[in-house]
Amino acid sequence: MGRGKLTPQDKKDMKIISANLQGLLDEYEITQSHLATLLKIPKSSLNEYVKGKSLPKAGNVQKLADYFGLKKSDIDPRFSTKTTSFAVEKISNISRQLESKRQKKVLAFCQQQLADQKETAAVKNKPSDNAKADYQKAVETFIAKELEDQNRIDLNNIKKVKDLYQALGHKYEDVILYGEVSAGTGVWVGHEKAETIQYPAPIPEHDIALRVNGNSMEPLFYDGDLIFVKKTKTIHHGQIIVAIVNNEAYVKKFYRKNKEIRLISLNPDYNDIILKENDTIDIIGTVIT
Known part of the structure; x- marks a missing residue:
């Protein structure tokens, strides 16, 4: 994973890594600075990974994966044996930001979309790339709506700042x-x-x-x-x-x-x-x- 002139694939990978890390930071409510200190990764380096400005070293990817209990390929697509589309990475990243009950709703929706896709494939022998993209777009839209609903706050229930924190999901x-x-x-x-x-x-x-x-x-x-x-x-x-x-x-x-x-x-x-x-x-x- 050495340095050098970045290829178009490198730039694409950096976007995926950036999206994955931003999602994890939001999900675990941890700051870049704190994470860098815990993992002994230079703060400037982690900042560049999160902003999608550089590719992380293999050792740092391993540290991040170990900390979040993930595989290296869950953070960095270069470690994946099978290339995953950017849309799928985006879906995965946004899903991580949802609370548990909404993640279950997303899973059920994805399962229904997959069933519909298989039914379409049975009629047309196989789904086209455009059809697959349409299903992924439908999933993205559904997840975005769940995320929006999750972040909507009913002001009738807000009397103290503590109520506001709790409404935002803070414990x-x-x-x-x-x-x-x-x-x-x-x-x-x-x-x-x-x-x-x-x-x-x-x-x-x-x-x-x-x-x-x-x-x-x-x-x-x-x-x-x-x-x-x-x-x-x-x-x-x-x-x-x-x-x-x-x-x-x-x-x-x-x-x-x-x-x-x-x-x-x-x-x-x-x-x-x-x-x-x-x-x-x-x-x-x-x-x-």
Whole structure:
């Protein structure tokens, strides 16, 4: 799967891979960034796969397939022994976005379409390519209608934001919140009593959850956002970390510039924190984005 000039088939494959990955990200409600971190795939590479700008390496396809419990050919058509039409890939991709009861309706509809096709073939000896395309188009239209109905929200039932989340198919899980961490001037971690809150699922695997205080990490994190932190024994240049410096806790980007170590803000209105040799520091962990 090496690099080189892209063929028309390569470009077609990239579209299929892009559609498959976008469908999986939507179905599992996971961000590109989080998935890339979990699978140790460069975020820029995964972004190009999702946007259909490059072909993934075989090893990365395997990682993706293993994570979602699929075969490599379910994600990347280059691993399929039989070429599948783009229409079929599109049907499969959209179907994944449907809730279970609607997927069953799609299956029943497809079975009926197949029965009709076989009946037509028995009369005409075999169905033409145009006839097959018509059946696939009918399936696409049916699925699109189911997806539209699934995403339609009855406002009569919406009283609270939680109702809106539930209408969109979100489930809630308990999260233990351990207080706040500053995105600006520094606040203590752990001074507040831990509280259990409801948060839309799925919740990433983490060791500690904190609320952001301040706007110095916009546009990645806004004031009041929840962040999930994974404890680690190693950190890397460029990672977002939570650290206590001189008894004040921050969420910042860990950055090494020449001989200086800095904790930098993403909001240009804030100055970097330049760490001095005599400063005390306790790195809690890295932020899962």
